[in-house]
Amino acid sequence: DSQMTQSPSSVSASVGDTVTITCRASQDINSWLAWYQQKPGKAPKLLIYAASSLQSGVPSRFSGSGSGTDFTLTISSLQPEDFATYYCQRANTFPFTFGPGTRVDIK
Amino acid sequence: QVQLQESGPGIVKPSETLSLTCTVSGGSVGSGSYYWSWIRQPPGKGLEWVGYVYSSGSTNYNPSLKSRVTISADTSKNQFSLKLTSVIAADTAVYYCARDGHGYDSWGQGTLVTVSS
Numbered sequence: 001d002s003q004m005t006q007s008p009s010s011v012s013a014s015v016g017d018t019v020t021i022t023c024r025a026s027q028d029i030n031s032w033l034a035w036y037q038q039k040p041g042k043a044p045k046l047l048i049y050a051a052s053s054l055q056s057g058v059p060s061r062f063s064g065s066g067s068g069t070d071f072t073l074t075i076s077s078l079q080p081e082d083f084a085t086y087y088c089q090r091a092n093t094f095p096f097t098f099g100p101g102t103r104v105d106i107k
Numbered sequence: 108q109v110q111l112q113e114s115g116p117g118i119v120k121p122s123e124t125l126s127l128t129c130t131v132s133g134g135s136v137g138s139g140s141y142y143w144s145w146i147r148q149p150p151g152k153g154l155e156w157v158g159y160v161y162s163s164g165s166t167n168y169n170p171s172l173k174s175r176v177t178i179s180a181d182t183s184k185n186q187f188s189l190k191l192t193s194v195i196a197a198d199t200a201v202y203y204c205a206r207d208g209h210g211y212d213s214w215g216q217g218t219l220v221t222v223s224s
Contacts (some may be wrong), residue, residue, distance in 0.1 A: 034210040036154075043203055043217055044154065049210035087154055091210070095169040098154040 004090055004099040012107040017078045021102045023071040023088035032092035035064055035073045038101075039084045047086075048073065075104070109134035111204050111215035118221050119198075125191040125220055129204030130184075134213075137182035138162055142207035145178060145189045147200040148217075155200075159207065160187050194222045 003026040013019050023033065031051040036044035046055045048064035051071055061076040075082055083106055088099040115127035129143070136143050145157040158168035160178045168176050172191065180187040191198060199222045205211040 036211070038154075043205075043214035044211070045214075046210045046212050049212075053209070055210065055212065089154075089156075089210075091207075094167050095171075096156040098156065101153050 004088055004097050006086075006088060006099040006102050008102060009100065010103040010105065012105055013078050014107045015078055015080055019075045019078055019082075019104055021073045021075075021086055021088075021104075023066075023073070023099050025069045025071075025090055028068050029090045029092045031067045032090055033064075033066070033071050034089045034091055035062075036087045036089065036098075037082075037084045038087065044087065049091075078104075109206060109213045111206065111213055113202060113204050113215045113218040115218060115220070117219060118223060119194050120224050121195055121222055122193055125189070125194050125198065125222075127189045127202055127204075127218065127220070128186050129188070129215060130186050131206075132185070134206065135182070136160075136162065136180045136185055136187050140208070143178075143180060143187045144205045144207050144211065146203045146205055146211070148203070149197070149200045150219075157189065157191075157202075196222050198222050 005024045007022045033051045035048040038044040052064045063074045085101045085103045087101050110132045112130045119125045142159040144159040158178050160166050160180045175192045177190045201217040201219050203217045204215045206213040
């Protein structure tokens with residue numbers, strides 16, 4: 001199985017900051033990676049698929065990049081509604097493992 | 108706009124079978140190139156992929172659960188279901204059903220299932 005790691009595990013930031021979250025796969029997964037945002041008590045929400053494709057309706061301040069084993073999610077100009085936990089997920093071979101999550105909270 | 112809704116018991120006794128149903132509206136479980144999936148999240152923890160049933164009826168499961176899990180679809184009711192046998196306390200989680208096209212783009216609200224006697 002390709003295991004997924006994320007860093008940092010948590011980050012404190014202010015409104016207007018740029019936040020970058022890193023996801024690393026233990027094996028090459030090409031561009032088969034998605035990013036999700038989850039708020040407490042809610043289902044996750046798809047932000048990015050295929051490593052860099054923005055899901056319809058997601059603000060353009062969210063962007064994804066990377067391929068192979070190293071990926072990043074960047075949130076530019078952080079907004080109050082962006083404070084949440086973010087998960088990466090590989091989608092090339094089964095099982096479709098999720099990363100452990102990165103919590104973004106208010107500084 | 109596709110919508111998904113989980114239903115089933117909120118409490119299951121240890122060693123018994125957990126059974127959940129996901130009712131889909133605004134889309135069809137028997138057509139299109141979608142993987143109709145189950146994902147779970149233990150309280151306070153991360154997400155775990157459980158498995159899927161494809162629109163053709165084929166299935167795939169997480170190896171960590173494979174011997175205990177069955178996912179099936181009922182196209183006449185536009186539903187798909189999860190059965191997890193011989194449950195233990197570690198199976199306590201919020202269970203989500205979701206549609207996978209390019210990523211999980213539609214989710215149910217989730218249902219908490221507690222394994223307890």
